[in-house]
Amino acid sequence: DQQVKQNSPSLSVQEGRISILNCDYTNSMFDYFLWYKKYPAEGPTFLISISSIKDKNEDGRFTVFLNKSAKHLSLHIVPSQPGDSAVYFCAASAKTSYDKVIFGPGTSLSVIP
Amino acid sequence: GAGVSQSPRYKVAKRGQDVALRCDPISGHVSLFWYQQALGQGPEFLTYFQNEAQLDKSGLPSDRFFAERPEGSVSTLKIQRTQQEDSAVYLCASSRDRVYEQYFGPGTRLTVT
Numbered sequence: 001d002q003q004v005k006q007n008s009p010s011l012s013v014q015e016g017r018i019s020i021l022n023c024d025y026t027n028s029m030f031d032y033f034l035w036y037k038k039y040p041a042e043g044p045t046f047l048i049s050i051s052s053i054k055d056k057n058e059d060g061r062f063t064v065f066l067n068k069s070a071k072h073l074s075l076h077i078v079p080s081q082p083g084d085s086a087v088y089f090c091a092a093s094a095k096t097s098y099d100k101v102i103f104g105p106g107t108s109l110s111v112i113p
Numbered sequence: 114g115a116g117v118s119q120s121p122r123y124k125v126a127k128r129g130q131d132v133a134l135r136c137d138p139i140s141g142h143v144s145l146f147w148y149q150q151a152l153g154q155g156p157e158f159l160t161y162f163q164n165e166a167q168l169d170k171s172g173l174p175s176d177r178f179f180a181e182r183p184e185g186s187v188s189t190l191k192i193q194r195t196q197q198e199d200s201a202v203y204l205c206a207s208s209r210d211r212v213y214e215q216y217f218g219p220g221t222r223l224t225v226t
Contacts, residue, residue: 004155036217043117043204043217044156089155099144099169101215103155 138207
């Protein structure tokens with residue numbers, strides 16, 4: 001029973017265009033969400049996060065949107081660059097157990113020059 | 114400063130052997146996490162330490178898995194009597210405080226033959 005879902009295993013986008021990565025969750029207790037980026041043979045690196053009291057958080061080219069009623073969040077990358085090509089993991093945690101982060105299966109993004 | 118390091122990077126074990134995987138967290142980081150990542154999946158939580166105290170081990174898949182952090186710094190994940198289903202990448206992460214920004218090591222790829 002996957003609590004964090006990323007239904008698109010892969011995504012290809014032209015350089016300079018917008019990349020939109022989607023994530024759905026089932027556990028209504030989740031109140032903190034994170035995105036991690038992973039290159040091959042490296043560990044995931046933290047990208048951006050959002051608390052459930054917000055519906056948007058922006059950091060440079062990266063923006064995360066949260067729709068609590070739909071239990072959906074998305075990561076927007078504008079403009080996409082070839083160096084953004086990586087696997088992106090959506091992750092979530094609940095205030096009752098902030099030590100336990102639940103990760104989605106990941107979406108592999110390819111940005112084509 | 115130095116990031117999280119893990120050793121060995123690759124380990125091949127015959128079924129039934131015991132293995133020990135080491136994690137050196139970022140100096141001063143109180144929290145340490147272990148994850149298991151199967152091929153094509155996101156990291157799955159195994160266990161969490163705050164300093165030397167193991168506060169959550171609910172993700173350990175069986176009693177063959179054991180983790181320790183005796184002095185609140187370096188941690189070791191031990192797997193006894195390895196089975197083929199233990200083959201995965203084992204990731205270690207550390208953070209200043211609980212979950213908010215975890216820094217991951219490169220992982221140890223364990224292959225059980």
